[in-house]
Amino acid sequence: MKKLLIVLCAVAVCASxxxxxxxxxxxxxxxxxxxxxxxxxxxxxxxxxxxxxxxEEMNKELASIQEEGKKHAEAIRNPMSSQKAKADAEMALxxxxxxxxxxxxxxxxxxxxxxxxLSQLEAGLxxxxxxxxKKRISKFAEKNGYDIVIDxxxxxxxxxxxxxxxxxxxxxGVDPAKAKRx
Numbered sequence: 001m002k003k004l005l006i007v008l009c010a011v012a013v014c015a016s017x018x019x020x021x022x023x024x025x026x027x028x029x030x031x032x033x034x035x036x037x038x039x040x041x042x043x044x045x046x047x048x049x050x051x052x053x054x055x056e057e058m059n060k061e062l063a064s065i066q067e068e069g070k071k072h073a074e075a076i077r078n079p080m081s082s083q084k085a086k087a088d089a090e091m092a093l094x095x096x097x098x099x100x101x102x103x104x105x106x107x108x109x110x111x112x113x114x115x116x117x118l119s120q121l122e123a124g125l126x127x128x129x130x131x132x133x134k135k136r137i138s139k140f141a142e143k144n145g146y147d148i149v150i151d152x153x154x155x156x157x158x159x160x161x162x163x164x165x166x167x168x169x170x171x172x173g174v175d176p177a178k179a180k181r182x
Contacts, residue, residue, distance in 0.1 A: 020147040021146045021148075022147065022148045023144075023148070023149040023150075023163070023164040024155060024162045024163050024165075025137060025149060025150075025163070025165045026151075026152050026165045027133070027151045027153070028153075029165055029179060029180070030165065030168055030169070031129060031133065032179075033169055033172060033179050033180055034129050034132065034172070035173075036125075036128070040125040040126075043121075043125070044118070044122055047117075047121060048118055051114035054114075055110060055111060055114070058106060058110060062100065062103045062107065065096060065099050065103055068096055069096040072092045072093040073089075073093060075089040076089045076090055136168070136171060137149050139171075140164070140168055144167070146164070152165070
């Protein structure tokens with residue numbers, strides 16, 4: 001924050017001395033209106049849906065193991081079962097409990113892996129989109145004679161006349177009146 005304040009103060013001093021042309025952009029608006037935004041959003045939602053489906057299947061397997069265990073537990077409690085049948089059911093129940101714990105561990109591992117993979121995908125898509133926006137802003141600034149273009153959230157205050165978000169949207173082929181702003 002201190003660095004930002006120092007930079008902004010330096011910009012203000014330079015601007016008053018050398019008449020720099022400064023512009024601000026609302027990066028959130030630019031990101032939401034970027035050509036890849038909807039595709040990226042759909043990809044993330046579909047990936048998350050696929051992960052959820054896989055976890056649901058794993059939970060069904062867990063429920064199946066649990067049901068199998070209940071049947072063996074009932075056989076152990078059944079007074080009509082022979083000692084051998086009860087001993088066999090106890091042995092089978094022990095194996096089922098091990099499978100149940102292993103399945104729970106698989107589910108936890110898969111959840112962690114899925115969350116990490118989804119986060120990495122989201123970060124990668126956002127970085128690619130941000131890099132593209134930086135290139136577009138640079139081209140726009142050079143074309144229109146801007147010395148500095150900063151994210152409007154980085155400035156505590158700037159005049160509305162500095163805001164070039166709508167001009168950037170036009171450069172991106174988006175009608176500013178129809179742009180997504182929320």
